[in-house]
Amino acid sequence: MGITDFFSDVWDTFAHPSPDAEAPKGGSSTETPAAGTPEESSEEAEVNKQDAVKSDESQQEQGHIPSDDAEEEEEEEEETVDPKDKLxxxxxxxxxxxxxxxxxxxxxxxxxxxxxxxxxxxxxxxEEFFHLAHCATQCAAKPLFSQLK
Incomplete structure (x- = not known):
């Protein structure tokens, strides 16, 4: 396969729309509500309620639903402070x-x-900033590594 064949294949691929990308033929159904509408049949409503109850029960059994206490504990945890910045x-x-x-x-x-x-x-x-930053980094290196060990 030569370079010209490669480019012609690329051109053919992108120049013509794929037949798979065409819109489906046929009209829309009037028996069911359109997608995205809040309407649902009574059967769908019942099945959705059952699914929601089952999902909540399984998540509670597995401990996936956090309680209010767990959320408060996460908020109270302190972030670790980098000692390098202070040094x-x-x-x-x-x-x-x-x-x-x-x-x-x-x-x-x-x-x-x-x-x-x-x-x-x-x-x-x-330049002056980098000299100052270099000096501060060199000065802080030894105490920093002694704290980390």
Whole structure:
């Protein structure tokens, strides 16, 4: 099979609608209600009630229906707090990262001043931010892993 045969097969597949996709022929039935309407026969109503009762009973036996107490317990559970975030925040303020924080703060002040004066900044503080983040990560690594062990 050559490349041209491949493309012609692809074209034939997508260019012509599939005969399976045609709408069914014939009219609609007037004996039963249309799909999506709230009307149901008395037989259907009885069967639906029986099914609902059976479903509720089986779920209660298997413990699938949560009680109100279970829902309250789930809401009261505390989310675990990542110690890395606190350690990095503490390290950013520490003496070890003071030079990086100083450079970042100076840059942030310059950029804010440019935005206030000119309406836009000529620079950004991405490099200074990454230096500060790197310092904080390095500082927090040892205490973090000692907590995790």
């Amino acid at each position: 990095e925040a503490d390290c950013q303020e520490s003496k070890a990262c003071a030079p990086a924080k100083h450079h970042y703060d100076e840059c942030a002040e310059r950029v804010m001043g440019q935005i206030e004066n000119d309406g836009k900044a000529k620079e950004d503080c991405v």
